[in-house]
Amino acid sequence: MINVYSWPTPNGHKVHVMLEECGFRLGRDWQAFPVNIGKGDQFKPDFLAISPNNKIPALVDPHGPDGKPISLFESGAILLYLAAKTGKLLPKSDRLKFQVLQWLMFQMGSVGPMIGQTHHFRQYAPEKIDYAVNRYTNETRRLYGVMDRQLATSKFIACNQYTIADVAIFPWLRNWANHGIDWADYPHLKKWFDLVSARPAVQRGVQVLADLRRPLTGDKERDILFGKTQYAKR
Known part of the structure; x- marks a missing residue:
């Protein structure tokens, strides 16, 4: 166990x-x-x-x-x-494996830390600091844009198969409304989000x-x- x-x-x-x-x-x-x-x-x-x-x-x-x-x-x-x-959930070929790993690192180094700060300053900070709210909200929107552009040509985050990159990123986007996000601005990412949300194991x-x-x-x-x-x- x-x-x-x-x-x-x-x-x-x-x-x-x-x-x-x-x-x-x-x-x-x-x-x-x-x-x-x-x-x-x-x-x-x-x-x-x-x-x-x-x-x-x-x-x-x-x-x-x-x-x-x-x-x-x-x-x-x-x-x-x-x-x-x-x-x-991790491809065997070196080419696909490294494609997946770069997006896993993207989550660890950018999505998690930046969205975490956005969530903190928008939801938890004891006082509203406009500079911090704007700085991290804008960075979060930029990251959403990076993912949206990637998903314009790929079914899943790293490639056309579901991988650990999708597993890593998905939970961080579940509170999108608290991040100041309008899904209408990220149609490809929204399609991916709905696809992953429907997976029984994810649910x-x-x-x-x-x-x-x-x-x-x-x-x-x-x-x-x-x-x-x-x-x-x-």
């Missing part, structure tokens, strides 16, 4: 979806342990032992590459591990732990996620 320590965020859902897409089933092949990041579970010693950057998700597979247990943090690394373990994956998430309202939660608690020496 694969153990996943996670929370219903885009990075968490990337791994939930990937497991389901690879043929693993929640409760049969893998189990999800909630790490409530609003309450500070990510700073507990047991979690830090497998995720030293105190970020979800983390994965523990009792049957690693050499038959021994392996623990992994960083969602992109987990996607690559599961693709290697199952032989799914199962984004429901994992979803009933546990609550709106962020308290000062204590804000401090844990964005304040001094986040930066305390450990």
Whole structure:
């Protein structure tokens, strides 16, 4: 049984979806342990032992590459591990594989960080800072445009087959309305979004732990996620 320590965020859902897409089933092949990041579970010693950057998700597979247990943090690394373990969602040819990997890196280096900042300054910041809102919203719109242009000539993000690049990017676009996005501006991306949304494994994956998430309202939660608690020496 694969153990996943996670929370219903885009990075968490990337791994939930990937497991389901690879043929693993929640409760049969893998189990999800909630790490409530609003309450500070990510700073507990047991979690830090497998995720030293105190970020979800983390994965523990009792049957690693050499038959021994392996623990992994960083969602992109987990996607690559599961693709290697199952032989799914990462093309075998070098040409297609590197096409996929560049779009996976695009998600890790641009989509996640920039959209994360957009979401923070539009939804969570205690005061509205117009410069920050405009800067990150405009960058998010630029990234949506990059993906829209790519999908004008490709069925899926990296190529004409569904891959880990799609798994990685999709959860980050589910809150498009909070990003200041109008889908009418990105018709190719919207078509892709609807196509991926309809996949049964995606629908199962984004429901994992979803009933546990609550709106962020308290000062204590804000401090844990964005304040001094986040930066305390450990």
